[in-house]
Amino acid sequence: MALIEIDNLVVTFAARNREVQAVRNVSLAVEARESFGLVGESGSGKSTILRAICGLAPISGGTIRIAGQPAATRRGAGFSRRVQMVFQDPYASLHPRHTIDRTLSEPLAIHGLPDADARVVRALTDVGLPPAFRFRFPHQLSGGQRQRVAIARALMLEPDILLLDEPTSALDASVQAETLNLLNRLRAERGLTFLMVSHDLAVIDHMCDRILVMQHGAAVEELPREALAKAQMKTDYARSLFAASADRLLGA
């Protein structure tokens, strides 16, 4: 049994007098400790799948199961202990008027976990930030440092699944490398399962074992990592996406 199972997921948004199907009958399964990537252009529905898993997008068809359990309509406390999300923009995802300490200790307070103090210090150390940063506000941190805080926050409840929504696309190349290295280290150390969204095929290739290419809300093609590197894709769309990224490497 896979850890994350999604069957025929449909997400429909109703806007004024028209309906938009953001996700159309997408199925995927992610094994425990696997890293699975979703790629596609903006509007292809890849982030919406992550949001649907968390209950942040309206599901109008299909099922989502985590470790065999259907996700309840109201995601309970047990769900947040297992599944956490890291958002794209660290400038928007941290509360601007809460200190890092408050941001990190809030999940502990909600779940009634003891030793908040020690846990916050450990969380910061784990993501490579000095413990003194807990007294800072987000605006006193750089983009990369903020994303580290967002990762630390996602790990406060020691979940086994991390949903990563473009975790490095707001960061510089050099900071992106540091953040990707951090995510890979944490995954190895804690046996995490990643479901990661990115529009950058090179990033997905570096991070993921299997890849699902999406377009207009539908799944186009699933590829193992090896097939991507050898450009063995079956559909034209996946190939065009590959070509658009591969030619960035010209001269490399």
Added chain:
Amino acid sequence: MTLLSVENLHVTFDTEAGVVEAVRGVSFALGRERLGIVGESGSGKTQTGRAVLRLIRPPGRIRADRMEFDGQDLGAAGEREMRALRGRRIAMVMQDPKYSLNPVMRVGHQLTEGLRQRDGLSRQDARAKAVEALAAVQIRDPARVMEAWPHELSGGMGQRVMIAMMLIPNPDLLIADEPTSALDVTVQAEVLSILDKLVRTRGMGLIFISHDLRLVARFCDRVLVMFKGRIVEELPAHNLMQAQHPYTRGLLDCLPRIGGPRTPLPVLDRTADWAR
């Protein structure tokens, strides 16, 4: 022919914590070509671009030995003369369409505002021209986008609207600040080919500011690499991959590659001698 020449440009900000030097002695000359400026955030590349248009607000200050655009001294130009240059002769595409489009104005209104005010076109003519500009940046349904509010557009659409808006007055120099960073690879390729075509057909000069070295290597003619407000290396774009400076090398090596190894990505060593 030199379109823009900048000598010893400094941009400083007086802050409570002392003077911050964002740009320290940058010099370059630009013809009708594509000049790339690369560097990390905070390296001063955006401030360099903004300084050319004198878009640095107090407490920021611009100082340069010479800053000349098409024979006109930008340092000595009055605010009125600068206004005549901005948009019409030198245009700038800002980084983030979310912040650079007016959120309470329909896209069509924003696109036609300049045409109506500056060029005195009729409502109909302005509208036709705006629709044409949107089509030129590959927007599939220009009529719908004209009626849309900025929040209804995706990042890629917003960025293309910005580019369309900047290109309507047919500028001689376009300063594009990370114009494609918010876009998908497929859209990115489209926007670049649009910009490329404009440089070729209109003979426009382009300053292309980006943190993406590979993109710049592919797209520009010449590249300036900036670090901490200084140009650390200048080289022809096709030689970028053979760059010598450790900072440039570090930026190149830290990018993941399709089919590359799974080992940790190399990161910049900020304690090395060159980083002081």
